[in-house]
Amino acid sequence: MALNHIRHEVVLALAQTKDLIREASAVLEKGEDAEKVDAAGELEFLGRQKAMLERRLREIDHHLAEPATAFRWVRQEWFNLMLHFESWIAHG
Numbered sequence: 001m002a003l004n005h006i007r008h009e010v011v012l013a014l015a016q017t018k019d020l021i022r023e024a025s026a027v028l029e030k031g032e033d034a035e036k037v038d039a040a041g042e043l044e045f046l047g048r049q050k051a052m053l054e055r056r057l058r059e060i061d062h063h064l065a066e067p068a069t070a071f072r073w074v075r076q077e078w079f080n081l082m083l084h085f086e087s088w089i090a091h092g
Contacts, residue, residue, distance in 0.1 A: 006076060007060045013083075014053040021046045045090045052083070 024046060027039040056079055063072065 003060060003064055003072075003076075007057065007064070010053055010057050010060065014050065014057065017046055017050045017053060021050065045086075049083075049086065052086075 021043065024039045024042045027035050028043065031039060
């Protein structure tokens with residue numbers, strides 16, 4: 001997968017995460033007690049996901065000019081696996 005394509009996907013995922021954070025924050029302010037508990041847990045997960053995506057975006061921007069290597073490919077695949085794994089755990 002080309003690094004530019006991965007960057008585009010990370011930017012999209014970051015935008016979606018920020019939207020979900022806004023929605024969960026609104027529920028935390030105005031929801032019922034049970035909804036607030038769920039929203040607080042969701043905000044915790046989304047905060048970690050946002051931080052991970054922002055780190056990944058900085059890393060991509062930093063390494064965009066590097067030549068392609070097998071190590072870079074492994075690192076990209078590892079990031080994608082961890083992103084999906086955390087999502088499966090949180091929403092499983």
